Amino acid sequence: MIKRTLIICSLVLLVSCSTYNSIDSFYNAHKEDDHVTAVRVPRFMLSLIGGISPEMKSLIGTTKDLRYMSFPSTTAAKTEFLNKQMNGITGNSFIEVYRKNDELKRNVVSIREKRNAVKEILIYNNNNQNASFLYFNGDFDPVKVRQMAQNEEFQKLGEGLINQYQGGSLPPGINPREEKK
Numbered sequence: 001m002i003k004r005t006l007i008i009c010s011l012v013l014l015v016s017c018s019t020y021n022s023i024d025s026f027y028n029a030h031k032e033d034d035h036v037t038a039v040r041v042p043r044f045m046l047s048l049i050g051g052i053s054p055e056m057k058s059l060i061g062t063t064k065d066l067r068y069m070s071f072p073s074t075t076a077a078k079t080e081f082l083n084k085q086m087n088g089i090t091g092n093s094f095i096e097v098y099r100k101n102d103e104l105k106r107n108v109v110s111i112r113e114k115r116n117a118v119k120e121i122l123i124y125n126n127n128n129q130n131a132s133f134l135y136f137n138g139d140f141d142p143v144k145v146r147q148m149a150q151n152e153e154f155q156k157l158g159e160g161l162i163n164q165y166q167g168g169s170l171p172p173g174i175n176p177r178e179e180k181k
Helices: 002-020 023-030 043-052 054-060 076-090 142-150 153-166
Strands: 037-041 063-072 095-102 105-114 117-126 130-140
Touching: 023 037, 023 063, 023 076, 037 043, 043 063, 076 105, 076 117, 076 130, 095 142, 105 142, 117 142, 130 142, 142 153
Parallel strands: none
Antiparallel strands: 037 063, 063 130, 095 105, 105 117, 117 130
């Protein structure tokens, strides 16, 4: 009886830890934080973002979920905390295709593959002042993803995404939300 209880408790603990280390959990945990900008792009708006560049248009065409979040990272403790959380998310299930570390500063592009296609792309940047992540879910060409990571095109996409939302090019009645506590 004690063995069975220990096994059940271990499974519950394992499941609860694994669900914490996901994009959904991270997004939901931080979207209400102070000074956070959180954008989750609905499918019907993905075509607008495709107008940033021809490369983005071909990438966005297969995207099912697109999220962007930026938040302050002004203290060493906050920067280290966010870096550890992102490392926990990417952990063993993502493959890093690009990483640049400069003390606590981070620039990481990670992917999750299934067979010959990239299914998820996660871009994380932290410059000790601001941190951001850009997340894609869809079907992507691995060669193109690696090429875009090396050419730093994902950074341009994050900036372009925010400019698109702030530039007023959204359909009437849809406003970007800056989430605050």
